[in-house]
Amino acid sequence: MTFATLGLIEPLLRALETLGYQTPTPVQAQAIPAVLAGRDLMAAAQTGTGKTGGFALPLLQLLTMEGPKVASNSVRALVLVPTRELAEQVHESIRQYAEHLPLSTYAVYGGVSINPQMMKMRKGVDVLVATPGRLLDLYRQKAIKFNQLQTLILDEADRMLDLGFSEELRDIYRALPKKRQTLLFSATFSDAIRALGEQMLDNPLSIEVSPRNVAASSVKQWVIPVDKKRKPELFLHLLRTQHWKQVLVFAKTRNGVDELVGKLQGLGINADGIHGDKPQATRQRALDRFKASDVQILVATDVAARGLDIEDLPLVVNFDLPIVAEDYIHRIGRTGRAGQKGEAISLVCADEVNMLSAIEMLTRQTLPRHEEQDFEPEHRVPETDASGQVIKKPKKPKKPKTSGGGGKRNLGKWVDSGEAAPAEPSVKPVRKVPVFNTGPRKRKP
Structure with a gap:
């Protein structure tokens, strides 16, 4: 059909x-x-x-x-x-x-x-x-x-x-x-x-109808919290330290694809990108080169990657989380096929917490998190769970007031503080007020 x-x-x-x-x-x-x-x-x-x-x-x-x-x-x-x-x-x-x-x-x-x-x-x-x-x-x-x-x-x-x-x-x-x-x-x-x-x-x-299989059990999934502005730097760090040989990277926008590909190519890394603005022939050529391992990194939007079929793809990286949670399933479904093991890593910033929550509710699991050393985010990504809830950071308790009404006081000391108030509290002497001449003013000659 x-x-x-x-x-x-x-x-x-x-x-x-x-x-x-x-x-x-x-x-x-x-x-x-x-x-x-x-x-x-x-x-x-x-x-x-x-x-x-x-x-x-x-x-x-x-x-x-x-x-x-x-x-x-x-x-x-x-x-x-x-x-x-x-x-x-x-x-x-x-x-x-x-x-x-x-x-x-x-x-x-x-x-x-x-x-x-x-x-x-x-x-x-x-x-x-x-x-x-x-x-x-x-x-x-x-x-x-x-x-x-x-x-x-x-x-x-x-x-x-x-x-x-x-x-x-x-x-x-x-x-x-x-x-x-x-x-x-x-x-x-x-x-x-x-x-x-x-x-x-x-x-x-x-x-x-029954829900379709949302994620292959052979795909290992996890999240790396990071500030948005440091995502490119973190991706390069992981690329070098993990020695990735073939990576399919998903970005949310066409501009995001072009920017990341430009950064990678500027560093001499063999990368290409596909998105809806590129002619079909150009997209197919990039895909063929990626399948043949002539291109190490392929950066794509969700639209361009629909129907993408690559045998033995080891790794998918979500540079940006998708707006639509179902697209996450399409993305990570590119790896771990036919019983093969695969990995799906998501670089998540604080702005994407609602998208992360929607994905976890869809997949019915809380994705494990791993902070990369030297890339810990300044803007914390709130905790989430598989019910689709964003767990807010608990507020700090208010400090008790040290002054104000509401109790008996004796010159600044609370009587009920456990300390005995002095019987005759010392009082600073008041400065002597000068005497002013209040008589009629004399006119100058």
Whole structure:
């Protein structure tokens, strides 16, 4: 089965080809035809199953083929997610899928100023990704209208309930038009989720899929905390001390690829890079040279490395963590294939802690950390765990006040301090005040 056989239009197929996606996942194979047919959908699908593509691809096609142009302050499709981090990830995926479509996408969430979001909404948005709280804030300030809404998607609905968004979801439900398509995605079908589905969905198709294997057990994974500005220096240090012979390095941006390759080549290291701005022929030539061991280090973006197949690749280095957690699985899946041992090292700075947390929740493990001597970070990377939580650094206890009200005092000594107060405390003598002539002033002759 291919994406073309599912009935997707050419612009979407072109975007998928650019991203390197060739075969639909089980949830995509079941969800895409149902959504295109206009069915409501209730899917039990965990992170890592390709569920975002399962609802985003048919949604974008329906918005392109049907309905009027979006009006001011209006939205045509609404994707509700529980957290800011997930909003950014889902929006980035949708933006990539919509690369060749005349549709606008945007994400709104709390923790940032609402004013730029209100300004953005004035033009209207075809696909809006939102957290429940910020969406209601915008709605109550009349920055968003729902009269054009065609589709509602609840992504990770179980987490929204776990985080206490039940009341917000009810308020949003009341504000939406009754005639719409609704898609609900949850890790499991709990009683609470089924009750939510009965309230919001109309005769939905039910889908249940198992999560795909998230990481090969033969791949040894660990994290090296480091300050962002010292990542290039640390990478060079590891390259020299560990005597790496063949390394696939992932950077987050095209500029990041070019900068790192430039630094390496400037030091006489045999390196090359691939990203979406480079012609396909150039990318293929770099890949062929890397496979033939003519290039020691290949630096790539996630898009350029889709479908990359290299036999016996010993090492993958995440110079930057990916924005989308699933891409971490694609990255480290390049090593440790067919039972071979592999290593995946991630250089992580404090700014990437939320990405690290999302990866650990996806892989269901806390990645071990190892600080490299002389590269210990000044900006500490907060601790994380496999539940997706960022463990904040405990605050230092406040020092007790040494002065102020609230107790009996005797000239600066607390009576209840355990020390006996002097019966007649010594007092410094007051300086003698000079006598001034207060009589009438004499005029000078």
